[in-house]
Amino acid sequence: MVTGQRGRPRSFDRDAALDKAMAAFWERGYEATSISDLTTSIGISAPSLYAAFGDKRKLFDEVVVVYGSRYGDFAAVALAEEPTARAAVGRILREAAEVYTDPAHPPGCMVISAATNTTSEEVAQALRDRRNANLELFESRIRADIATGELPADTDARALARYAGAVLQGMSQQSRDGATRKELEAVAERALLAWP
């Protein structure tokens, strides 16, 4: 082999370890999840974790990327696929009700909840940027609908995007406070009644 791996091979599955780390960060947030928590739930020792992922911060960054591709990007997908902003937001809110309460993983949205109240301002800002980027996706999709006449010309795109984002974040919080999927679906349908 030209690019044969030399040395002792890693004794754990790196992707599986990322999944375990994601579950921990999702459940308890960035700061409250200690290296000890991570090594325990992954089942490896601290030096193995550091060798494989760099440090806690870099591990979290990787987790956020995986999270986005698996659970977080459904909003961007819907905004791109659905014919109107209304249809996209409807699909997003309904999917959020399902994803936020899926018993296969912790409740709510990790990007929303994992870095509230952290002393690491960098991490907080990184997730805030992701949330605000999503908000801008909403806004530009709404603007597009205004341009085509699908939405009234006097629609405040930013305010409407904020509304959708607020409902999403509220649903995430409610799921962490014990709301069921059906309850969140009712919230979604109710919220959609306010769409212009």
Next chain:
Amino acid sequence: MVTGQRGRPRSFDRDAALDKAMAAFWERGYEATSISDLTTSIGISAPSLYAAFGDKRKLFDEVVVVYGSRYGDFAAVALAEEPTARAAVGRILREAAEVYTDPAHPPGCMVISAATNTTSEEVAQALRDRRNANLELFESRIRADIATGELPADTDARALARYAGAVLQGMSQQSRDGATRKELEAVAERALLAWP
């Protein structure tokens, strides 16, 4: 004096210290606010803090009570004072837009944000209980309106309460992500359009 205070008098204002502690907990949350943060911002030493308030947990409990009476109970007040659930929720959302973005204190609602991602499950549960208690206030007020015919008989009171709570919590999160008062007021007006 019969009940005259003996011994050396306290050299700081206990209420002012509570205010400083509230600002710190509000800004950074329960866990990320260290005793060192508190003693620094209050301007006293650790033993003085422990003598006056017991421990970090008890200080936080006191802060939560003061917070509620000053900033948090506006929802309960509106539900009691306004003639209908609709009027109460309208007032609550509009007041939230104002309170959550008041530059005189940290953004958002402390009860919503101060104990997300804490290793102290007791504190998390205490605030969760407060949020859910508020939700039940919404729900019973809505039920009262259903009973009087003010709201349709087939209204799902719990789901509608969840909707109001979700919007409130979303507005809190949005304010922490940088939303302005005007933007939150627009969110409030938009949200009210979905009221039955």
Next chain:
DNA sequence: CAGATTCCTTAGCGCCCGCTATAGAATGTG
């Protein structure tokens, strides 16, 4: 096999956490 390479295990570093023992300073009572 020898040697290079890479990973794993043990052990522990320095730091900050919540919290407190101790002793001195400032007030009341008699």
Next chain:
DNA sequence: CACATTCTATAGCGGGCGCTAAGGAATCTG
């Protein structure tokens, strides 16, 4: 005044934090 009482300041405890040095273990190449 003496003395009890109460607060304050210094200093530091035990413990968990993020992280890592050091050396043995397991795999490659030749």
